[in-house]
Amino acid sequence: MKVTIDADRCVASGMCAYSAPEVFDQSEEDGVVVLVQDSPSADQHEAVRTAARNCPAQVITLDQ
Amino acid sequence: MPHQIEELPALPVPRLEECPFGPPPEMAAFRERPGLTRVRCPTGITAWLVTRYQDVREVLGDSERFSSRPGQAAHVLAHMNPDLPIGEGEFTRMDGPEYQRFRRHFGPEIGMPKRLEELRPTVQRVVDERLDLMAAAGGTADFYADFAIPVTTTVIGGLLGVPYSDRKLFHDSAAAMFGSATSAGGLKAGTQPLFEYVHGLIRERRENPGEDAISRMIQRSAGAAEPFTDTELMRMSAGLLTSGWDTTATVMTHGLLALLSHPGELDRLRADPSLVPAAVEELARYFGGAPGLTREVVRDTDIGGHPVAKGDFVVLAVQAADRDPSAFEDPDRLDVGRPTDGHLGFGYGPHQCIGQQTARLELTVTLRTLLRRVPSLRLAVPLSDIRFKTGTPVYGPAALPVAWDAILPAEEGR
Ligand code: HEM
Ligand code: SF4
Numbered sequence: 001m002k003v004t005i006d007a008d009r010c011v012a013s014g015m016c017a018y019s020a021p022e023v024f025d026q027s028e029e030d031g032v033v034v035l036v037q038d039s040p041s042a043d044q045h046e047a048v049r050t051a052a053r054n055c056p057a058q059v060i061t062l063d064q
Numbered sequence: 065m066p067h068q069i070e071e072l073p074a075l076p077v078p079r080l081e082e083c084p085f086g087p088p089p090e091m092a093a094f095r096e097r098p099g100l101t102r103v104r105c106p107t108g109i110t111a112w113l114v115t116r117y118q119d120v121r122e123v124l125g126d127s128e129r130f131s132s133r134p135g136q137a138a139h140v141l142a143h144m145n146p147d148l149p150i151g152e153g154e155f156t157r158m159d160g161p162e163y164q165r166f167r168r169h170f171g172p173e174i175g176m177p178k179r180l181e182e183l184r185p186t187v188q189r190v191v192d193e194r195l196d197l198m199a200a201a202g203g204t205a206d207f208y209a210d211f212a213i214p215v216t217t218t219v220i221g222g223l224l225g226v227p228y229s230d231r232k233l234f235h236d237s238a239a240a241m242f243g244s245a246t247s248a249g250g251l252k253a254g255t256q257p258l259f260e261y262v263h264g265l266i267r268e269r270r271e272n273p274g275e276d277a278i279s280r281m282i283q284r285s286a287g288a289a290e291p292f293t294d295t296e297l298m299r300m301s302a303g304l305l306t307s308g309w310d311t312t313a314t315v316m317t318h319g320l321l322a323l324l325s326h327p328g329e330l331d332r333l334r335a336d337p338s339l340v341p342a343a344v345e346e347l348a349r350y351f352g353g354a355p356g357l358t359r360e361v362v363r364d365t366d367i368g369g370h371p372v373a374k375g376d377f378v379v380l381a382v383q384a385a386d387r388d389p390s391a392f393e394d395p396d397r398l399d400v401g402r403p404t405d406g407h408l409g410f411g412y413g414p415h416q417c418i419g420q421q422t423a424r425l426e427l428t429v430t431l432r433t434l435l436r437r438v439p440s441l442r443l444a445v446p447l448s449d450i451r452f453k454t455g456t457p458v459y460g461p462a463a464l465p466v467a468w469d470a471i472l473p474a475e476e477g478r
Contacts, residue, residue, distance in 0.1 A: 011414045012171045031172030056416035
């Protein structure tokens with residue numbers, strides 16, 4: 001699984017960081033998403049899918 | 065063509081006296097009818113009524129085609145006049161980068177996981193203190209006035225560093241803001257005292273910063289690409305105070321009423337308290353979207369294949385969408401164990417509720433603590449005697465009389 005983000009759209013809701021804290025973090029400065037790792041391990045896939053589906057600003061794209 | 069407008073169906077709004085857990089029963093028929101229906105809203109605007117889950121999610125998720133400019137509840141709040149220019153710092157009506165500038169400034173102050181973890185012990189303490197007060201006062205209480213409102217008021221006041229004794233300022237502003245019939249003048253009169261007070265706090269905390277969200281917003285603003293004016297800072301702070309208590313207190317109270325009326329669901333939670341977070345999501349799905357949301361069409365487009373024109377208003381029946389059988393199985397059933405992923409109770413898209421994590425925390429701690437400390441909690445009157453609020457789209461019980469045999473001490477309830 002490859003994760004890409006379009007941070008320009010991010011509204012700093014933090015939903016992703018709650019769902020998959022090992023993969024998404026937020027900048028201290030403005031809360032914008034920070035991708036911690038773009039190829040998460042298999043045990044993270046479910047959480048990453050949840051994060052992508054629930055991101056209110058459709059920032060997160062997955063290749064599978 | 066006034067004649068034609070006369071004939072439009074009225075927007076159905078919840079009638080809780082009749083159907084205590086909403087939405088209005090007609091919504092199902094609107095959802096099943098193909099296309100969209102044009103309706104007359106209580107505020108006088110006409111709008112396309114959108115009731116299906118996929119359509120509501122699509123509209124909320126696409127602010128390039130559907131703007132927040134009219135005001136998020138222009139269909140039910142008389143003071144939200146889409147023709148008025150957007151005021152300085154009136155972020156709820158902004159879109160795109162203009163909106164993002166605000167959202168990235170004040171969202172993290174309350175929403176970041178780190179902040180929530182700091183807040184958790186405070187919420188637990190406030191919940192325990194309120195239960196201690198209820199225990200001391202006797203065997204019955206109004207859960208809404210004696211628990212839910214004080215808890216949510218204390219938490220949002222604490223986040224912004226506003227003492228509990230000053231709560232009347234933001235209680236009054238919320239009564240004006242969420243009063244269906246509030247006029248433009250009434251809104252000004254109801255919010256002005258809070259606005260002036262918050263302006264004062266901003267001046268004070270610029271000199272002497274504290275540990276609160278207002279102080280941090282002032283400090284971060286100084287380093288921002290486009291620093292915020294005092295009025296903009298005031299709007300963000302006052303917005304949180306105004307929107308941050310009755311919303312959650314109402315879902316908490318309505319949610320408790322629903323659980324007490326569905327004892328099987330409450331038993332499931334008692335047997336397995338690890339279901340509490342799922343139960344909170346279910347309550348948000350069940351009740352969160354009841355007021356609905358307004359958007360304005362930015363350019364000619366379609367919604368689920370139905371054409372809509374630039375300038376048209378759209379009303380998103382969020383609660384009906386969250387009861388769409390194509391999205392949730394047996395959707396009208398309260399089911400504390402169901403999958404709720406993707407529910408729209410806190411909205412969706414850029415304007416999705418900024419306080420949702422705060423609300424989740426308050427609801428979770430409350431439910432867990434009630435299960436542990438007040439196992440005998442019950443309604444003190446039959447469901448049919450419960451009265452509901454009128455004159456506001458923050459739909460829920462006006463009071464919730466509850467009774468119990470004993471409230472266990474906080475230590476035992478941990
Ligand atoms: C269960 C409780 C709550 C529910 C169901 C709820 C629901 C919502 C919904 C549906 C929206 C979206 C508005 C839109 O799309 O235009 C919203 C926005 C908002 N909520 Fe909440 N909310 C709750 C609790 C809170 C709390 C605790 C706070 C404050 C800490 C809060 C502050 C706000 C603010 C400031 C907005 C405006 C966001 C914007 O337009 O930029 N809410 N809420
Ligand atoms: S969920 Fe989406 S909008 Fe929210 S912080 Fe993550 S990427 Fe940004």
